[in-house]
Amino acid sequence: MRIFVAGATGYVGSAIVRELIDAGHKVVGLARSDTSAAALSSVGVDVHRGDLDDLDSLRAVAAIVDGVIFAANKHISETTDSAKRARTELDAVEALGGGLEGTGKPFVVTSGVIGRTPGSLLTEETPDVPNAMPAPRLPVERSVLAMAERGVRSSSLRLAPTVHGEGDARGFVSTLIGIARKTGVSAFVGDGSNQWPSVHRLDAATLFRLAVERAPAGTRLHAVAEEGVPFRDIAGAIGRQLALPVVSISEEEAGRHFSFLAPLVSLDNPTSSELTRERFGWRPTHPALIADIEEGHYFEQ
Template identity: 80%
Template sequence: MRVFVAGATGYVGSAVVRELLEAGHKVVGLARSDTSAAALTRVGADVHRGDIEDLGSLCAGAAAADGVIYAANKHISETTDPVARAQAELNAVAVIGSELAGTDKPFVVTSGVIGRTPGRLLTEQTPDVPSALTAPRLPVEKSVIAMSERGVRSSSVRLAPTVHGHGDTRGFISTLIGIAREKGVSAYIGDGSNSWPAVHRLDAATLFRLAVESAPAGTRLHAVAEEGVPFRDIATTIGRRLELPAISLTAEQASSHFSFLAPLVSIDSPTSSTLTRARLGWLPTHPGLIADIEEGHYFEQ
């Protein structure tokens, strides 16, 4: 297949590109800079210049492809505008979907699982209930899934919040490590029993490949290798590696300690990937979150 990948040089997208190439597919990556273009060329992918706000470029890239993976994803930060981010993504997937309509070509979009059903197990079949956390991006996933009714083999790969592995410099784990270094303690909220699902970057990349190859139209897939890792265990492991104490904070103390991450650190977000594994034969094989943190690469400066 000739696969057009948006977000091809990002943390997850670059792993997806390599996974596709190693499986024998031809990859065309979206690149908005010379640096990104060079990175794609080095690994053997073709370059398509543009970005997710260049709708004409997206349309042209999709038209020349046998399938599309939208792996572009802006990291959550203090400067992220979730509404503007969601609208830009909604515009981008809409033009791709219009180009693919009636072709039965695959279109895989990136989404997430955190905060969808706080305190309850999320499955691939759980109905969507918008919350303040999830509402801005739900329309993006919904619009792509709905394309299955317009002759597009559309699917959504919902990533665990902790997509971990080598090269993670701006994700949740690296951010938590940075906060711990700054504050001198590694913290969790309350008893820290709330859990976050996790997946290794390379296992996530395999799922994207499987999705573009064979996911049925309208499929929701969970890139979740571990159903839930207690946040206390994450904080304790980070503290031990940094030789800092791991401490409990109250909910009121979370804002000053975790800043923009405060609304997320106390969420309990257990997530199942049982249906995904059965449907596509996906089998995660890389280290789990705690083992990956223990390897030490997150602490190399």
């Protein structure tokens, strides 16, 4: 298959590209700069120059490939307006869907599991419960899944909030490490028993490939290797690696300590991927979160 990947140079996207190429697929990658274009060309990827705002260009490239994976996002460093980011992504996926409509070709969109059902186990078949946490991304997921009714083999691949592995420079783990270095302690909120699902980025990349190859239209997949890692265990692993105290802080202190991460660090977000594993034979094989933190690559300056 010749697959277009939006977000091909990103942390997850670059792993998807390598997974696809290793499996014998051809890849076309979206690049908005000369640097990104050169990086894609160097690994054998055909370059499509443009941006998520170039809707006509997105629609055109979708019409000439065999499938699309949308792993792009407008990072918070580009705009802090979450509504604007969500609108840009929604317009982009709708343009891509327009190029695929009526073809039966696959379209895999990246979504997430965080905050959907706080305190309750989330499965692939749990009904959506509107709340503020996942709200900005829900229209994107719903739009792509609805394309199943328009002749697109669409699916939503929901990533665990902690996608870890080498090269993670802006994810939750690297951000928590930065906070610990700055404050001199590795902290958790309350008793720290709240659970964060996790997945190694290479295991996630494998699931993206499986989805584009054979996920039925309208499918939700969970890229979750660990159903829930207690937050205090994450803080403990970071503290050990940095030789810093591991401390409990109160909900009131969390805002000052964790800044913009404060609403997330006390979330209890257990998530199952049992149905995904059964349906697609997905078996994560790379290091689990705590083992990955303890390998030390996150702490190389």
